Amino acid sequence: MKDPGPRWLSPDEQSTWREAIEAWQWLLAAVDAQLQRDSGMPLAYYEILVRLSEAPDHSLRMTQLAEASSSSKSRVSHAVARLEERGWVRRMDCPTDRRGQIATLTDQGFDALSAAAPGHVEQVRQVLFDALTPEQLRQLDGISAAIQAKAAASPTDAEGCPAA
Amino acid sequence: MKDPGPRWLSPDEQSTWREAIEAWQWLLAAVDAQLQRDSGMPLAYYEILVRLSEAPDHSLRMTQLAEASSSSKSRVSHAVARLEERGWVRRMDCPTDRRGQIATLTDQGFDALSAAAPGHVEQVRQVLFDALTPEQLRQLDGISAAIQAKAAASPTDAEGCPAA
DNA sequence: CTAGTGTTGTCAAGCGTTCAACTATTCCAG
DNA sequence: CTGGAATAGTTGAACGCTTGACAACACTAG
Numbered sequence: 001m002k003d004p005g006p007r008w009l010s011p012d013e014q015s016t017w018r019e020a021i022e023a024w025q026w027l028l029a030a031v032d033a034q035l036q037r038d039s040g041m042p043l044a045y046y047e048i049l050v051r052l053s054e055a056p057d058h059s060l061r062m063t064q065l066a067e068a069s070s071s072s073k074s075r076v077s078h079a080v081a082r083l084e085e086r087g088w089v090r091r092m093d094c095p096t097d098r099r100g101q102i103a104t105l106t107d108q109g110f111d112a113l114s115a116a117a118p119g120h121v122e123q124v125r126q127v128l129f130d131a132l133t134p135e136q137l138r139q140l141d142g143i144s145a146a147i148q149a150k151a152a153a154s155p156t157d158a159e160g161c162p163a164a
Numbered sequence: 165m166k167d168p169g170p171r172w173l174s175p176d177e178q179s180t181w182r183e184a185i186e187a188w189q190w191l192l193a194a195v196d197a198q199l200q201r202d203s204g205m206p207l208a209y210y211e212i213l214v215r216l217s218e219a220p221d222h223s224l225r226m227t228q229l230a231e232a233s234s235s236s237k238s239r240v241s242h243a244v245a246r247l248e249e250r251g252w253v254r255r256m257d258c259p260t261d262r263r264g265q266i267a268t269l270t271d272q273g274f275d276a277l278s279a280a281a282p283g284h285v286e287q288v289r290q291v292l293f294d295a296l297t298p299e300q301l302r303q304l305d306g307i308s309a310a311i312q313a314k315a316a317a318s319p320t321d322a323e324g325c326p327a328a
Numbered sequence: 329c330t331a332g333t334g335t336t337g338t339c340a341a342g343c344g345t346t347c348a349a350c351t352a353t354t355c356c357a358g
Numbered sequence: 359c360t361g362g363a364a365t366a367g368t369t370g371a372a373c374g375c376t377t378g379a380c381a382a383c384a385c386t387a388g
Contacts, residue, residue: 009285009293016301017288019308021195022234024188026315031185042344062367070186075345077368082344099353099366121173124181129173131314132307137180139303143296144183150295151190206374226337239375241337246374263336263383 027127034123039116044071046120048079049088049105049113058105061094065103088112191291198287203280208235210284212243213252213269213277222269225258229267252276 009017032043039046051068052058060068066076080103083089088109094100105113132140173181196207203210215232216222224232230240244267247253252273258264269277296304 007285007289009288013293013301016305016308017292019312020292020304021192023308023311023315025192026234027311028185028189028192030315044344063365070190072346073367074347074369078344078346081368094366097354097366101367121171124173125171127311127314128181128184129177131310133310136303136307136310137177139300140184140307141180143300143304143307144180144187146295146297146300147187147191147291148183150291151187151194208374227335236376237337238339238377241339242375245338261336261384265337 030127031120031123035116035120038119039112041112041116044069044075045079045083046113046116048076048083049109052089052103052105053110053113058110059102062101062103083109086112194291195284195287199280199284202283203276205276205280208233208239209243209247210277210280212240212247213273213280216253216267216269217274217277222274223266226265226267247273250276 028043035041035043035046041049047069048065051065052060055064062076062080063073065080066073069076080089080091084091086109088106090104090106092102092104094102129137192207199205199207199210205213211233212229215229216224219228219232226240226244227237229244230237233240235243244253244255248255250273252270254268254270256266256268258266293301
């Protein structure tokens with residue numbers, strides 16, 4: 001074995017990692033739980049509704065919606081099916097590409113989003129913005145950007161890797 | 165309506181929030197995916213094995229294990245049942261409290277953990293430590309601590325709230 | 329001893345996610 | 359125009375997680 005062994009984490013690194021992962025796991029769970037409790041939807045659904053509400057005509061192709069939500073087509077397909085059952089989203093055939101489906105936010109869906117938003121925003125304030133100083137928020141921007149740079153460079157989320 | 169309306173997020177805040185949530189969702193998913201792919205276990209299971217490996221006699225009461233993993237008893241109960249199926253953990257009756265169950269890491273479980281650790285550590289380095297500067301890592305410590313302070317103060321994870 | 333109360337852990341049902349086919353359509357080469 | 363490859367999206371099964379109900383047990387008071 002020439003392998004010098006894995007580059008183990010130092011105690012400091014170990015602490016940094018554990019604190020960070022615990023903090024963000026908790027934060028994501030807290031935000032998700034609030035939405036689930038007060039509005040009956042998981043964070044993933046809320047994000048889908050937001051993406052649609054920001055799109056022209058409140059409409060997006062399924063694939064675009066999946067990309068915007070950084071999730072898989074299958075997941076979005078199932079999710080939209082459930083949102084459709086609730087009357088929050090409608091699916092239509094795409095006029096230009098007959099393979100395509102267009103998901104559209106209904107008025108009812110827009111109302112549901114509007115109703116959920118204030119509580120959600122308040123929760124985000126409580127767990128993030130009220131917890132951190134302006135200085136820390138600036139620092140967080142840099143950290144997020146650095147991680148996202150890794151994410152973009154990594155093959156982890158490459159669904160259709162073009163480098164084949 | 166006297167309500168001045170929710171304290172909406174400013175564009176800057178909105179950006180901070182979205183970047184952060186996206187970055188950490190990705191990071192957690194990337195770490196989980198690596199473990200699942202290379203060692204056939206989700207991050208939650210890995211964390212349980214780590215907690216056990218750090219405990220005296222590689223053993224913990226189920227409740228202690230749940231607290232150490234910051235998850236619910238039910239979740240831990242299910243997880244340990246599956247780990248037991250794989251032969252990584254054994255459950256025994258507690259000699260001093262006959263209600264209790266003690267989860268013990270088996271030798272096989274310790275081996276599985278040892279086999280999984282190097283790849284996991286390497287992945288953590290890639291997505292976190294290699295992405296951030298030493299300065300940013302220090303900043304992250306402060307941010308994590310601030311969020312955890314909120315977590316501790318919040319009733320979100322209070323299973324048995326003593327303030328009743 | 330017996331009843332009441334709180335704790336410990338498990339079990340069953342329902343929901344959401346992922347993975348692996350599968351259908352339908354478009355694109356492109358010959 | 360035809361056949362094959364790529365693309366768009368859906369579907370069903372298996373899996374893990376969460377919730378609420380529940381059984382077993384410990385502790386305390388009468």
